[in-house]
Amino acid sequence: MQKPFVVSLSNHERRSKKRVMQVKQGNDISQQLADAVKAATQEHARLAITGGGSKRFYTGQPEGEPLDVTGHRGIVSYEPTELVVTARAGTPLAEVEAALAEKEQMLGFEPPYFGPTATLGGAVACGFSGPRRPYAGSARDFVLGTKIINGKGEILKFGGEVMKNVAGYDVSRLMVGAFGTLGVLLEVSLKVLPIPAKEITLSFELPADKAITAMNAWAAQPLPLSAAGHVGDILYMRLSGTEPGVRAARAKLGGELVENGAEFWRELREHQHGFFQDAVPLWRLSEPPAAPPIELPGKWFIDWGGAQRWLKSDAPAVTVHEHAEKTGGYAALFRHATKNGATSHPLPAVLATLHRNLKRAFDPDGLMNRGTVGMI
Amino acid sequence: MSAARPSIPPETARQSLARRLREFLPRESVLTDAEDLRPYECDGLSAYRKLPWIVALPETVEQVGRILKLCRREHISVVARGAGTGLSGGALPLEDGVLLSLAKFTRILEVDPANRTATVEPGVRNLAITDAAAPYGFYYAPDPSSQLACSIGGNVAENSGGVHCLKYGLTVHNVLGLKFFTMDGELVTLGGKTLDAPGYDLLALMTGSEGMLGVIVEITVKLLPKPERAQVVLAAFDDIAKAGAAVAAIIAGGFVPAGLEMMDNLAIRAAEEYAKAGYPVDAVAILLCELDGTQEEVAAGIAQVRELLTRQGATGVRTAKDEAERLRMWAGRKAAFPAVGRLAPDYYCMDGTIPRKHLAKVLARISALSREHGLPVANVFHAGDGNLHPLILYDANKPGELKNAEELGGKILELCVAVGGTITGEHGVGVEKINQMCVQFTKQELAQFHALKAAFDPDGLLNPGKAVPKPARCAEFGRMHVHGGKLKFPELERF
Numbered sequence: 001m002q003k004p005f006v007v008s009l010s011n012h013e014r015r016s017k018k019r020v021m022q023v024k025q026g027n028d029i030s031q032q033l034a035d036a037v038k039a040a041t042q043e044h045a046r047l048a049i050t051g052g053g054s055k056r057f058y059t060g061q062p063e064g065e066p067l068d069v070t071g072h073r074g075i076v077s078y079e080p081t082e083l084v085v086t087a088r089a090g091t092p093l094a095e096v097e098a099a100l101a102e103k104e105q106m107l108g109f110e111p112p113y114f115g116p117t118a119t120l121g122g123a124v125a126c127g128f129s130g131p132r133r134p135y136a137g138s139a140r141d142f143v144l145g146t147k148i149i150n151g152k153g154e155i156l157k158f159g160g161e162v163m164k165n166v167a168g169y170d171v172s173r174l175m176v177g178a179f180g181t182l183g184v185l186l187e188v189s190l191k192v193l194p195i196p197a198k199e200i201t202l203s204f205e206l207p208a209d210k211a212i213t214a215m216n217a218w219a220a221q222p223l224p225l226s227a228a229g230h231v232g233d234i235l236y237m238r239l240s241g242t243e244p245g246v247r248a249a250r251a252k253l254g255g256e257l258v259e260n261g262a263e264f265w266r267e268l269r270e271h272q273h274g275f276f277q278d279a280v281p282l283w284r285l286s287e288p289p290a291a292p293p294i295e296l297p298g299k300w301f302i303d304w305g306g307a308q309r310w311l312k313s314d315a316p317a318v319t320v321h322e323h324a325e326k327t328g329g330y331a332a333l334f335r336h337a338t339k340n341g342a343t344s345h346p347l348p349a350v351l352a353t354l355h356r357n358l359k360r361a362f363d364p365d366g367l368m369n370r371g372t373v374g375m376i
Numbered sequence: 377m378s379a380a381r382p383s384i385p386p387e388t389a390r391q392s393l394a395r396r397l398r399e400f401l402p403r404e405s406v407l408t409d410a411e412d413l414r415p416y417e418c419d420g421l422s423a424y425r426k427l428p429w430i431v432a433l434p435e436t437v438e439q440v441g442r443i444l445k446l447c448r449r450e451h452i453s454v455v456a457r458g459a460g461t462g463l464s465g466g467a468l469p470l471e472d473g474v475l476l477s478l479a480k481f482t483r484i485l486e487v488d489p490a491n492r493t494a495t496v497e498p499g500v501r502n503l504a505i506t507d508a509a510a511p512y513g514f515y516y517a518p519d520p521s522s523q524l525a526c527s528i529g530g531n532v533a534e535n536s537g538g539v540h541c542l543k544y545g546l547t548v549h550n551v552l553g554l555k556f557f558t559m560d561g562e563l564v565t566l567g568g569k570t571l572d573a574p575g576y577d578l579l580a581l582m583t584g585s586e587g588m589l590g591v592i593v594e595i596t597v598k599l600l601p602k603p604e605r606a607q608v609v610l611a612a613f614d615d616i617a618k619a620g621a622a623v624a625a626i627i628a629g630g631f632v633p634a635g636l637e638m639m640d641n642l643a644i645r646a647a648e649e650y651a652k653a654g655y656p657v658d659a660v661a662i663l664l665c666e667l668d669g670t671q672e673e674v675a676a677g678i679a680q681v682r683e684l685l686t687r688q689g690a691t692g693v694r695t696a697k698d699e700a701e702r703l704r705m706w707a708g709r710k711a712a713f714p715a716v717g718r719l720a721p722d723y724y725c726m727d728g729t730i731p732r733k734h735l736a737k738v739l740a741r742i743s744a745l746s747r748e749h750g751l752p753v754a755n756v757f758h759a760g761d762g763n764l765h766p767l768i769l770y771d772a773n774k775p776g777e778l779k780n781a782e783e784l785g786g787k788i789l790e791l792c793v794a795v796g797g798t799i800t801g802e803h804g805v806g807v808e809k810i811n812q813m814c815v816q817f818t819k820q821e822l823a824q825f826h827a828l829k830a831a832f833d834p835d836g837l838l839n840p841g842k843a844v845p846k847p848a849r850c851a852e853f854g855r856m857h858v859h860g861g862k863l864k865f866p867e868l869e870r871f
């Protein structure tokens with residue numbers, strides 16, 4: 001039996017007074033937030049953890065009173081030689097990236113914002129990653145540690161700021177992509193990367209099947225790839241690295257130099273590319289990268305070197321899921337024009353049980369982000 | 377074992393369980409005689425030994441499921457075992473439980489060159505994956521120095537690391553899919569050949585869970601293309617603080633070396649004598665920095681790194697002139713543990729990780745502690761990711777020296793935690809560091825770990841007593857000791 005993964009199905013009407021007052025920037029309100037969670041457990045209230053709201057289209061509106069975490073903000077520590085940044089979850093993502101850019105460093109997973117209000121906590125809770133993901137790693141790959149509030153209102157710290165740490169279960173990475181259903185993220189420590197000295201984008205005129213073959217053939221060679229996407233019969237390849245390394249790779253690959261390459265990848269990452277300006281339901285398929293083009297009606301934007309495929313299609317959900325499964329992948333209805341809330345790929349029953357057990361282990365009263373749909 | 381079973385079950389119970397296991401396992405795959413059980417009494421940390429009650433050696437996935445179902449029903453504990461090279465006693469058996477060996481699961485199920493993955497059984501040796509991938513120009517990146525012997529199942533259970541992990545990530549970054557059994561005997565599939573899968577990131581959670589959450593029966597790993605070129609630079613320093621600062625400068629300079637290792641004078645001299653690597657024996661510290669990538673990248677990078685090291689006050693900088701010299705430079709590093717082991721009757725290996733910025737301070741403090749305790753400490757470690765392996769030299773036959781070494785080791789681990797680090801970077805907690813978990817985590821955090829464990833294994837039947845201390849335990853201390861170099865697998869390098 002297959003069941004969609006939904007943390008809670010029941011509705012719970014609540015007054016919508018804000019549990020935490022707004023505080024000034026660069027502030028630590030861990031204790032207030034923890035007290036708010038404790039109070040909620042006593043009142044059997046439910047809490048909708050609220051950051052910048054930039055990804056509501058995906059998460060939907062969880063039940064209960066908003067627990068505003070945007071007041072919990074500021075970079076706690078950042079030392080470029082450590083390649084680690086620790087920041088409070090409510091810190092605007094733009095602020096974190098700006099601080100890193102000043103030291104010629106960056107978040108390796110190229111996080112999508114989906115809006116200017118995006119916070120670091122939201123980015124990590126959703127666990128989305130941008131075009132660099134297949135070559136540099138995903139959001140969870142870069143997470144080294146977290147501080148969270150669990151459903152009992154306890155402040156807990158897992159992992160840390162070091163590169164290697166096997167003491168205890170990897171709760172920090174479990175928080176990535178858990179959409180706040182296992183706890184309120186307070187702080188996140190992330191490994192960061194140096195900004196490559198040189199970055200260029202090349203284009204090639206190729207149909208989808210040939211593009212998929214090419215992306216994978218190049219990924220099988222020691223080339224400094226950092227993104228590969230295909231739309232409208234054009235394959236785009238990004239190369240990042242040292243000046244001579246990129247030059248040599250370019251000579252090997254050929255293709256046309258794309259003038260505004262950075263803009264292309266940004267538009268893809270933020271779904272601002274013309275492809276995404278459409279009212280047709282948008283599906284995200286996570287596929288084995290070399291899977292041939294999938295026989296579904298609609299238009300495709302292939303990203304992540306073939307491993308992430310965007311599909312605009314009116315095909316029924318069962319059909320999309322079936323095709324994804326047949327090719328060894330998963331499909332999520334990522335965005336609709338009319339309503340908030342994605343639909344993730346159904347989980348097999350054993351996995352759904354484990355999810356419920358884990359939810360209970362972290363949030364025994366089920367108060368956090370109930371009704372959040374969707375894991376991709 | 378569970379609290380409900382206060383004493384060791386009698387022989388009749390053992391024979392009855394063995395009989396029931398033999399209903400679906402070949403006779404010779406269920407061991408109960410002492411001499412058959414002996415090889416399973418410890419893992420790589422041989423200071424801890426216990427004869428298992430029963431050893432089961434299944435050959436099929438279905439058999440693993442049946443063993444677990446039977447044990448769950450009978451409320452019998454199970455410890456999974458890979459190759460038994462673990463250094464923290466994670467696979468230490470139980471005197472009243474089943475030791476479930478995955479040793480017979482040695483098949484490489486598939487190498488998929490198009491998707492750059494390998495799907496393997498859990499008992500496959502780490503290096504065997506790279507061997508199977510090599511014809512396609514690929515390799516499996518995480519390279520623990522036990523890679524000749526250790527199993528991929530054990531690697532996943534420990535989230536093992538190696539020299540290459542600085543650039544290519546730990547096991548957790550290189551696993552795409554898993555199949556595992558819960559203690560209920562339910563088969564769970566996570567991920568596959570995709571880069572992500574719906575739901576909570578159980579793949580990350582399973583990695584490094586030390587056999588506490590499930591028994592892994594299949595693993596899909598990511599394969600990487602072999603780099604075109606690798607080149608190493610050796611830099612000598614007359615001051616350990618300068619060497620530490622150089623590590624920080626390399627990282628800050630935007631380099632991501634394929635390996636960045638440090639050795640102090642004691643380790644240099646020992647390794648040079650043992651392996652004739654061509655190290656400068658008068659140096660206070662050396663750094664080995666390897667870059668890999670395309671010809672052009674490596675050539676440009678090496679020139680820059682050389683310059684940087686000189687600026688950082690290196691007294692000598694040398695690039696391997698050919699592949700043979702490169703391998704010789706690494707051979708010295710890789711032989712450092714056994715080499716140091718020859719300097720004293722016993723040594724005690726630590727595995728703390730610290731933020732790199734504290735390298736100089738922590739090394740100075742370790743050296744002061746070493747003087748205070750009158751015991752030499754050699755340092756040879758993964759400087760690039762701050763993973764220390766201080767080796768405390770002592771002689772267990774001298775009265776009080778063992779205790780002295782333990783105290784010194786304890787202070788070093790506390791120092792690691794105090795500067796924001798951790799008690800274990802890659803060897804795991806197991807039984808060895810279970811008490812130090814109390815230093816690193818609060819009561820609530822430990823309780824959260826137990827709750828998480830119960831989500832998978834409510835009766836606590838999988839690998840009980842390991843990895844996470846019960847509140848009552850948080851007073852004792854346990855340590856790893858190497859007596860007379862008698863760590864198992866002496867033929868392998870130690871990191």
Ligand SMILES: Cc1cc2nc3c(=O)[nH]c(=O)nc-3n(C[C@H](O)[C@H](O)[C@H](O)COP(=O)(O)OP(=O)(O)OC[C@H]3O[C@@H](n4cnc5c(N)ncnc54)[C@H](O)[C@@H]3O)c2cc1C
Nearest residue numbers: 458459460461462466520521527529530531533537587592
């Ligand atoms: C000489 C030497 C050098 C070493 N160098 C390194 C190094 O450089 N880096 C490093 O990280 N480690 C190193 N180690 C430690 C050790 O090799 C690793 O921890 C390795 O991953 C253990 O693998 P194994 O198959 O031997 O596992 P085991 O020792 O058999 O088991 C380890 C743990 O994993 C669990 N386990 C094993 N298989 C499974 C399974 N299929 N499902 C669920 N749980 C399972 C066990 O219950 C146990 O808790 C070294 C060890 C030695 C002896």
